[in-house]
Amino acid sequence: MKIVVIGSGFGGLSAACRLQAQGHEVLVLDKRDKPGGRAYVYEQDGFKFDGGPTIITAPYIVDDIFENAGKKREDYVEFVKLNPFYNIRFEDGSVFNYSDDEEDLLRQIKEFNEADLVGYEKLKAKAQETYEKAMPLIDKPFGKLTDMLKAAPDMIKVQAYRSVAGIVNSYLKDDRLRQAFSFHPLFLGGHPYKSSAMYTMVHRLEQEMGVWFTMGGTGALVKALVKLLQDCGGEIRQNQMVEEILIEEGTKKAKGVRLAGGEVIEADAVVCNADIGNTYLKMVPKKFRRWNSDFRMKNLKYSMSAFVMYVGTDKKYDNLAHHEIIMGPRYKELLDDIFQRKLLADDFSLYVYRPTKTDQSLAPEGCDAFYILSPVPNKKKGDIDWSVKAKEYRDSIVKYLEDMGYMPELSKHIISEHHIDPDHFEGELNSYRGSAFGVEPTLTQSAWFRPHNESEDIKGLYLVGAGTHPGAGVPGVLSSGKIVADMIGSSAAKPATKEPSLAGA
Numbered sequence: 293m294k295i296v297v298i299g300s301g302f303g304g305l306s307a308a309c310r311l312q313a314q315g316h317e318v319l320v321l322d323k324r325d326k327p328g329g330r331a332y333v334y335e336q337d338g339f340k341f342d343g344g345p346t347i348i349t350a351p352y353i354v355d356d357i358f359e360n361a362g363k364k365r366e367d368y369v370e371f372v373k374l375n376p377f378y379n380i381r382f383e384d385g386s387v388f389n390y391s392d393d394e395e396d397l398l399r400q401i402k403e404f405n406e407a408d409l410v411g412y413e414k415l416k417a418k419a420q421e422t423y424e425k426a427m428p429l430i431d432k433p434f435g436k437l438t439d440m441l442k443a444a445p446d447m448i449k450v451q452a453y454r455s456v457a458g459i460v461n462s463y464l465k466d467d468r469l470r471q472a473f474s475f476h477p478l479f480l481g482g483h484p485y486k487s488s489a490m491y492t493m494v495h496r497l498e499q500e501m502g503v504w505f506t507m508g509g510t511g512a513l514v515k516a517l518v519k520l521l522q523d524c525g526g527e528i529r530q531n532q533m534v535e536e537i538l539i540e541e542g543t544k545k546a547k548g549v550r551l552a553g554g555e556v557i558e559a560d561a562v563v564c565n566a567d568i569g570n571t572y573l574k575m576v577p578k579k580f581r582r583w584n585s586d587f588r589m590k591n592l593k594y595s596m597s598a599f600v601m602y603v604g605t606d607k608k609y610d611n612l613a614h615h616e617i618i619m620g621p622r623y624k625e626l627l628d629d630i631f632q633r634k635l636l637a638d639d640f641s642l643y644v645y646r647p648t649k650t651d652q653s654l655a656p657e658g659c660d661a662f663y664i665l666s667p668v669p670n671k672k673k674g675d676i677d678w679s680v681k682a683k684e685y686r687d688s689i690v691k692y693l694e695d696m697g698y699m700p701e702l703s704k705h706i707i708s709e710h711h712i713d714p715d716h717f718e719g720e721l722n723s724y725r726g727s728a729f730g731v732e733p734t735l736t737q738s739a740w741f742r743p744h745n746e747s748e749d750i751k752g753l754y755l756v757g758a759g760t761h762p763g764a765g766v767p768g769v770l771s772s773g774k775i776v777a778d779m780i781g782s783s784a785a786k787p788a789t790k791e792p793s794l795a796g797a
């Protein structure tokens with residue numbers, strides 16, 4: 293079959309590589325000038341800044357894409373395991389070195405609050421049970437209610453109806469440990485107090501499989517997948533903005549796409565990796581949508597957005613690890629400001645990424661490449677004018693990092709800089725409400741309740757990426773690509789007999 297994939301994020305690339313390996317004729321179209329979507333790489337002044345994902349978990353999911361095409365991931369890209377996985381810093385000066393060294397974890401828990409040692413053992417057992425039940429579902433479709441009903445007993449058993457923080461807080465008493473073991477949903481765009489307790493499995497996933505870094509930065513993984521696609525005979529074109537998914541009137545079947553310039557590209561199936569809200573609201577005419585109506589799309593809860601500063605410094609900050617989680621003075625209250633009240637607070641919790649701790653190739657010698665991420669409200673309320681606010685917000689982050697002693701004299705040492713904010717997610721990445729992670733991972737927006745990978749409205753239209761099942765994060769979106777490739781299946785595959793015939797019809 294001729295298959296058009298809209299978007300070259302990890303979800304789109306995963307689907308494209310698998311489908312091409314099955315023998316289909318795949319063409320990937322992306323509106324940006326480089327592939328990767330949120331994993332875009334900003335290159336300036338001798339620095340390479342990964343735009344989005346930095347933490348690689350469940351590397352077997354990546355390896356499987358290469359193996360499925362008869363290749364070895366190691367021949368394309370190198371992963372190295374990090375230690376510590378990340379430092380978690382608190383305002384009282386304490387630091388929790390989070391790793392998979394169990395003995396060291398227990399030693400630190402004891403130092404923070406000895407009484408929590410018993411609670412941690414219980415939390416660990418609970419998270420392990422959840423991991424064992426939920427992880428195998430990551431690459432299984434949840435398009436039918438029966439899929440959900442089959443999984444329901446296990447979900448009830450692991451108390452998926454509770455929140456991650458609800459579970460963690462019931463076992464741990466120390467406020468800092470509660471934060472250290474409950475913040476993970478933020479990596480997936482979730483409020484720890486609202487995200488389904490299924491996500492407690494992330495702790496065990498990290499402990500069992502490690503936290504990894506792609507040498508050369510996450511951009512090297514994007515390049516590796518693009519190369520794999522091309523090695524298998526697939527094609528990718530940048531600067532191709534898809535305006536409409538074309539649908540046959542009578543059969544309601546996807547028949548191709550129309551680009552912004554008017555060019556029509558025909559296809560037997562369309563896989564869409566664009567943001568789910570925008571896909572249905574902007575790219576599929578309303579008359580074809582009953583299930584995915586405007587009402588449904590507008591009433592989904594979308595994740596928070598992010599303000600990300602990319603800075604190159606003329607010195608190295610060796611006091612900082614590869615990943616630093618910097619907790620501010622407030623936790624739940626700040627999260628409520630971001631997710632519910634949609635207020636831009638004066639305080640923040642930050643994630644600081646310093647890949648040059650592990651790989652100096654990303655910055656000139658003697659320099660560090662950083663990104664500093666602050667979760668911020670999405671654009672639902674729309675009262676934050678980022679074109680005005682960004683500079684002030686950036687300055688307050690720099691001052692905070694200096695004042696707290698995390699990055700002394702940062703302002704004097706910045707020699708290269710760029711930032712993105714909710715306007716970027718909305719405008720450049722076409723994400724509804726400027727959300728950074730798509731649909732929020734609450735229980736009522738997970739599994740069968742989450743947008744499905746096969747459109748209910750349009751035959752031959754498949755959906756991958758953060759807003760679809762199973763959800764945001766590299767392992768999730770790569771798995772959505774597998775789900776869709778499995779659905780389309782190799783049975784319909786016909787080896788390409790001529791040069792890709794997808795060019796404008």
Ligand SMILES: Cc1cc2nc3c(=O)[nH]c(=O)nc-3n(C[C@H](O)[C@H](O)[C@H](O)COP(=O)(O)OP(=O)(O)OC[C@H]3O[C@@H](n4cnc5c(N)ncnc54)[C@H](O)[C@@H]3O)c2cc1C
Nearest residue numbers: 299301303323329330344345346347534566757758765766
């Ligand atoms: C700042 C940040 C940090 C993150 N850190 C991590 C992390 O450390 N680990 C982790 O696992 N996850 C992380 N995530 C989450 C993870 O990056 C995302 O969930 C994942 O990369 C999203 O992939 P996707 O397949 O949904 O596609 P996206 O990356 O969203 O890509 C979609 C692509 O579609 C294209 N597109 C959209 N509309 C059109 C159109 N009409 N025509 C053509 N092309 C179009 C866009 O240009 C884009 O390239 C992070 C996310 C962010 C924002």
